[in-house]
Amino acid sequence: MNPFDVALFAAAIRLSVPLLLAALGELISERAGVINIGLEGMMLFGAYAGFLAAYATGRVGLGLLAGIGLGLVLGAIMAFVSVTLRGDQIVVGVALNLLAAGLTLFLYRLQFGGTQPTTVKMEPYAVPLLSDIPGIGPVLFHQLPLVYLAYVLGPVVAYLLYRSRRGLRLRSAGEKPEVLDSTGVDVARVQWSAVLAAGALAGLAGAFLSVGQVGLFAENMTAGRGFLALAAVVFGQWRPYGVVAACLVFGFTDALQLRLQSMGAVPQQVWVALVALGLVIGAVGAWRARRSGSPLRWVLLGAVLCVAVGALGAALVPGFALPSQFWLSLPYVLSLVALAASARRVRAPAMLGRALPVRG
DSSP: OOSOSHHHHHHHHHHHHHHHHHHHHHHHHHHTTOOOTTHHHHHHHHHHHHHHHHHHHOOHHHHHHHHHHHHHHHHHHHHIIIIISOOOHHHHHHHHHHHHHHHHHHHHHHHHTTOOOOOOOOOOEEOTTGGGSTTHHHHHSEEOHHHHHHHHHHHHHHHHHHHSHHHHHHHHHHHOHHHHHHTTOOHHHHHHHHHHHHHHHHHHHHHIIIIIIISSOOTTTTTTHHHHHHHHHHHTTTOHHHHHHHHHHHHHHHHHHHHHHTOSSOOHHHHHHHHHHHHHHHHHHHHHHHHHOOOOHHHHHHHHHHHHHHHHHHHHOTTOOOOHHHHHTHHHHHHHHHHHHHTTTOOOOTTTTOOOOOOO
């Protein structure tokens, strides 16, 4: 059975959406100089609020609005502590994650006990005519409505950051807040708006998980997606289209690991794809090295490793099976590799994670 079919790519697009929503919000926040480690907690709270509202009303839209609303509240708390009170942004984010993990589970069990009720969930929308195109139609044009919105947000955020006065102020807050302050702009207000946007999108991402995809809430259902969104921002080099590409890669990896968990032996196509991936890494790395003069040895090592493992797997162990835990860890291993590969060649906003200087 070939795992690389139309259903896999359609699932990859769908699974990338919660990552993309959260990552675009985080991009806005980090560009303003505030790192939101509490993204995972905001998503989990959003998932719970979305499920609760949809369960009570029977309406998906109200569930999504509830996720956004609670995300805004949590964003306001984050902004108040980290921007207004100049608290440590990392500590605030970690506290938010711990609170979400415990409180959502406590409230869920308090209300529903050991049962797992279901609620309404979003239905896919087929774009007329376009959804009938062979191949790409089911992948791109027969998706949940929020999928279309999420991918429209990419260009919207790019326009906001690079083509608007508000975006210029936001980027200045993350790079040189003292210059922005000298023009009479309230830097704290700019950061507040960025953190609120991040909270709203994280809450929406969480609500999409519960009422957009499955119609239920489960313990720790975000499963580290908030941290993957953080990694996507770094991997995308703090650029909107880079973040979109990174989320697509993570979404594809997530869809692939779900598919491979249901199979016994590793399909031959996976080994062949690994060889192709190694060749692509080598070609892109060589092109970048020639263009920028950056060292090539680690890129070539990764390319050779992919080709060697893929070739050996295809030739020697065609019926080889791997435990499901290996496939489950694949997106997180990829995020570590992506962060390691990006560490030396990207520059974060200068004020990222640092409190605003006190006015004299």
